Amino acid sequence: MIARVLALVALALVLAAPALGANGLERREAQLENRVMCPTCHQLLALSHSPIAERMRTFIRAQLAAGKSEQQIERELVAQFGPAVLAEPPAQGFGLLAWLIPAAGLVAGAVGVFAVARAWRRRAPAETADVSPEVLRRIERELVAFDD
Amino acid sequence: MRSAGRLGAIALVAGLLVLLVVHIATAQRGARIAAAVAAGQKPAAPDFELDRIGRDGKLKLSSLHGRVVVLNFWASWCQACKDEARTVEAAVRRWQPRGVVFVGVDSQDFTSDARRFARRFGLTYGSVHDGSGSVMTRYGVTGLPETWTLDRRGRLVDHIPGVADAGRLDSAIERARRS
Numbered sequence: 001m002i003a004r005v006l007a008l009v010a011l012a013l014v015l016a017a018p019a020l021g022a023n024g025l026e027r028r029e030a031q032l033e034n035r036v037m038c039p040t041c042h043q044l045l046a047l048s049h050s051p052i053a054e055r056m057r058t059f060i061r062a063q064l065a066a067g068k069s070e071q072q073i074e075r076e077l078v079a080q081f082g083p084a085v086l087a088e089p090p091a092q093g094f095g096l097l098a099w100l101i102p103a104a105g106l107v108a109g110a111v112g113v114f115a116v117a118r119a120w121r122r123r124a125p126a127e128t129a130d131v132s133p134e135v136l137r138r139i140e141r142e143l144v145a146f147d148d
Numbered sequence: 149m150r151s152a153g154r155l156g157a158i159a160l161v162a163g164l165l166v167l168l169v170v171h172i173a174t175a176q177r178g179a180r181i182a183a184a185v186a187a188g189q190k191p192a193a194p195d196f197e198l199d200r201i202g203r204d205g206k207l208k209l210s211s212l213h214g215r216v217v218v219l220n221f222w223a224s225w226c227q228a229c230k231d232e233a234r235t236v237e238a239a240v241r242r243w244q245p246r247g248v249v250f251v252g253v254d255s256q257d258f259t260s261d262a263r264r265f266a267r268r269f270g271l272t273y274g275s276v277h278d279g280s281g282s283v284m285t286r287y288g289v290t291g292l293p294e295t296w297t298l299d300r301r302g303r304l305v306d307h308i309p310g311v312a313d314a315g316r317l318d319s320a321i322e323r324a325r326r327s
Contacts (some may be wrong), residue, residue: 039256039281051225052256059258080258082280108157 025064032060032070035088039081178288182307185296190303190327193219193296194286198276201254201262207276209251210302216324217298218243218250218317221284222275223257224265226292232311233269236295239317240273248321250274255292256281295320299327 030046036056038048045053056077063073077085177194184191197208209217220236222229240250252275254262259277266275278284287296295308297320305327306320 039279051227052223055225055258055261080279081256082282084280 025061028064028070029057029060032064032073033057035070035074035086036060036077037085037087039085044087178284178286180288181304182288182309185304185307190299190305193217193298193302193304194283195302196276196278196283196286198253198278198283199259201252201259201275201277202266203274207251207274212249212251212298213302214300216248216300216321218248218321218324219253219287219296219298220250220312221253221255221278221287221289221292221294221296222265223255223292224261225257228311229293230265230269232293233265233271235312235314235317237269237271237273238314239321240271242318243321244273248325251276253278253283255279255284255289297321297324299324301327303327 033046034044036045037043038045038050038053038056040052041048041050045056059077060073063076068076074086083089181191181194193209195208195210197206199205200207209219218239222232236250236252244250250273252266252271252273254265254275255278257277257279259279262275262277265271287294291309293311295312295317296304297306299305305324308316308320312320
């Protein structure tokens, strides 16, 4: 009885293995299609149906099935189509600028907001100091007259 | 400290502006070249150095000065390029013995597919690989195939957008030879 159950489990595993493997390949393929650009239409590969995009999909599928890693496939695509084929520029060389500039912009913006806020805070007491005692006395008198 | 920060911000903005201007200028230069040739001018052909397909080494366009050159932009995935391939090869057989050099510029394509394409259509002329399409952009190529002819001084004298027929190719080559 136990032997029969074990045989059934083994059979189920053997039958399920290709499907599980295929799902894994499809998931990795989908991930890669979201990290690679179509060189002719400049859209994500996942969104493109141009002839070269279809060819790149076939290439990615074949490379994954041959056991290549995502990094190896990306390297091969860069060798064929140049670094612009990657949706995210590499964090090195000139591509590093694409990562640094937004961060530098955020920092510069925060520093700017801080500087403006500080300038406004400094200016606020100066404006009240400009009001002469005579004017203050007149305002006080008019307020008292208004209350009466 | 404050002036250093201001200088840094100005340098950053200036750098970004320069990059933007260079990008726009590069993109428009190709379109200007096509317009200039259509107006009868003969602008210098943008030089390039690209890997040869099916052979080792690179080809530098300027190394062909002194020869009439036909530059044919194509890709293996392009149906119109398949339609044109045999016409171009026939022109190669007519004109190569008379000193005309044909260079295929395989654009935005896998080199393995390009080699297969060349075998399938029996192409005897050499091609180079412009995988990123940067040379395409410099020549203002907006669709494949496109053909340019250069005179012996490396100037662009004719432009055939789309599929070239035998008569159009011959007249473009004659023009380059007379120039």
